Amino acid sequence: MTVTTDPVALNQWVPCAWDGQIPVGGSLDTMIFGQPIHVQRTGEDSYRVAAVDGTTERELPVQVRYTCVFTTLGDTPRPLPEIAEFDEADRRITGCGNVGVNTSPYRLVENFLDMAHFAFIHTDVLGALDQTEVLAYRTEHRKEVDEIWAIDCTFYQPAASKAATGGQLTRYVYRVMSPFSVMLYKNVVTDPSRNDAICVFIQPKRETECLAYMPMAIVDEVSTVGDLIDFQQSIFLQDRVILENQRPALLPLDPTSELPTRADASSIAYRRWLKAMDIRFGILEKQAA
Amino acid sequence: MSVARELWTGVALDDQIQAASSNPVILDGQALAVWRGEEGPVRVWEDRCPHRGMRLSFGFVRGETLRCIYHGWTYATDGQCLAIPAHPTLAPPKTICASTYPSETRYGIVWTKLDGGSNGAALPDLGPDEGWEPVRSLFVHAAASPVLEALLNCDLGQQGPVHMVAENAAEVEIGPELRVLVAVHAMDDERTALHAVARGPRAASERAGLARRLERLRDDIERA
Numbered sequence: 006m007t008v009t010t011d012p013v014a015l016n017q018w019v020p021c022a023w024d025g026q027i028p029v030g031g032s033l034d035t036m037i038f039g040q041p042i043h044v045q046r047t048g049e050d051s052y053r054v055a056a057v058d059g060t061t062e063r064e065l066p067v068q069v070r071y072t073c074v075f076t077t078l079g080d081t082p083r084p085l086p087e088i089a090e091f092d093e094a095d096r097r098i099t100g101c102g103n104v105g106v107n108t109s110p111y112r113l114v115e116n117f118l119d120m121a122h123f124a125f126i127h128t129d130v131l132g133a134l135d136q137t138e139v140l141a142y143r144t145e146h147r148k149e150v151d152e153i154w155a156i157d158c159t160f161y162q163p164a165a166s167k168a169a170t171g172g173q174l175t176r177y178v179y180r181v182m183s184p185f186s187v188m189l190y191k192n193v194v195t196d197p198s199r200n201d202a203i204c205v206f207i208q209p210k211r212e213t214e215c216l217a218y219m220p221m222a223i224v225d226e227v228s229t230v231g232d233l234i235d236f237q238q239s240i241f242l243q244d245r246v247i248l249e250n251q252r253p254a255l256l257p258l259d260p261t262s263e264l265p266t267r268a269d270a271s272s273i274a275y276r277r278w279l280k281a282m283d284i285r286f287g288i289l290e291k292q293a294a
Numbered sequence: 295m296s297v298a299r300e301l302w303t304g305v306a307l308d309d310q311i312q313a314a315s316s317n318p319v320i321l322d323g324q325a326l327a328v329w330r331g332e333e334g335p336v337r338v339w340e341d342r343c344p345h346r347g348m349r350l351s352f353g354f355v356r357g358e359t360l361r362c363i364y365h366g367w368t369y370a371t372d373g374q375c376l377a378i379p380a381h382p383t384l385a386p387p388k389t390i391c392a393s394t395y396p397s398e399t400r401y402g403i404v405w406t407k408l409d410g411g412s413n414g415a416a417l418p419d420l421g422p423d424e425g426w427e428p429v430r431s432l433f434v435h436a437a438a439s440p441v442l443e444a445l446l447n448c449d450l451g452q453q454g455p456v457h458m459v460a461e462n463a464a465e466v467e468i469g470p471e472l473r474v475l476v477a478v479h480a481m482d483d484e485r486t487a488l489h490a491v492a493r494g495p496r497a498a499s500e501r502a503g504l505a506r507r508l509e510r511l512r513d514d515i516e517r518a
């Protein structure tokens with residue numbers, strides 16, 4: 006594929022490496038939106054990113070946040086979201102590396118928003134086959150920040166997190182922060198007044214080829230970072246099998262091509278929002294023939 | 295050969311589709327889920343759940359229903375959705391229906407066609423259904439037309455002429471007591487499957503030998 010010309014996609018910050026992936030002085034070749042890029046780690050905390058076309062390089066903006074190195078191809082990018090939990094001193098902040106997934110970025114976001122699959126895909130961990138019901142929740146388009154939120158979500162979970170010792174009714178809040186990033190707040194097993202924050206930032210390499218980064222800010226004094234990462238990755242690998250076998254891989258926005266139900270309210274809101282912003286990259290109906 | 299959508303095509307040997315299983319098959323570039331309930335005949339559906347597009351060939355069978363693996367939506371043999379586990383008390387609207395293709399099991403082969411209407415030729419008719427034994431299925435890295443051509447000129451040993459019993463199926467008589475039927479199944483422009491069955495007193499004893507000759511035919515086509 007050639008580089009996308011979709012201005013909506015181009016004007017997003019997307020991750021292109023995790024902080025620490027590249028040794029100081031080293032570099033990495035990767036791609037965003039079909040554009041080959043070169044990511045160099047020039048110092049402990051400094052990176053240089055450039056778009057590479059043959060022998061010419063064009064320097065791109067860089068930010069290091071939420072354990073990831075972000076860049077953008079656009080001139081007026083939508084700002085990165087603010088996620089306050091990453092600044093709380095007692096949080097375990099971890100990045101979990103990245104995982105390649107061959108599908109469009111939107112299928113990934115929708116899978117992350119989806120409670121109805123817990124019982125079937127994460128059986129006995131995030132859901133149980135005898136408690137499959139998704140109770141009503143609310144979705145909102147928060148216009149001030151232009152984000153999609155799903156609130157008042159609850160789901161019965163046999164082993165909701167690494168720290169869980171038994172089943173619980175987990176409360177979730179979901180937040181779609183950009184077309185390519187989403188996060189959830191989930192009540193902490195050991196302290197009901199606080200929420201674990203788990204994000205997914207997607208690096209779309211091509212329309213149906215992504216790398217997913219999963220930064221987390223967790224309240225857990227016991228588990229090691231290794232345990233937290235193992236838990237999250239084992240969940241994600243179960244999802245990947247599904248994600249790579251949905252057809253088509255590109256997201257259809259025509260509301261008649263896939264049939265949602267009430268439990269999909271967040272996916273419905275997300276698709277409506279994507280349609281309204283007229284994004285084309287990775288969208289089925291926007292394919293040039 | 296590009297498969298006419300109205301043409302019945304043999305897409306599997308009936309005995310390869312196990313009870314309570316769902317299997318992926320490609321026909322003319324279309325992904326199909328070929329599944330069988332705990333009893334009853336084989337069904338051929340589009341390999342796509344109407345909910346969020348998950349492949350139904352990953353689904354699991356309960357009784358005579360197929361359940362999608364992603365969110366457990368459950369479909370009856372006519373494709374109608376019967377249950378949505380996220381909303382256990384909701385009766386699924388009639389509009390939620392998996393897309394199905396016609397399927398028939400004849401001579402030990404599962405036949406389907408992508409155009410569900412009654413246009414096009416009937417299933418090949420080689421007399422009564424009984425007595426046909428599976429030989430084997432095999433996959434050839436070639437388009438369907440060279441495979442058909444090679445089949446017309448093949449040598450399965452001591453045989454009479456090869457006759458086409460349909461645009462995509464051939465029958466060979468080997469001596470007085472052995473008939474072989476080969477269905478040619480275009481998967482896409484580069485891959486073709488052959489599904490062979492045999493009938494007659496020698497069908498069972500000749501099975502291994504016939505399979506070997508078909509493998510030789512495949513090797514010849516792939517070398518050409």
Ligand code: FES
Nearest residue numbers: 343345346362365
């Ligand atoms: S995709 Fe099949 S049940 Fe959801």
Ligand SMILES: [Fe+2]
Nearest residue numbers: 116122126244
């Ligand atoms: Fe999941």
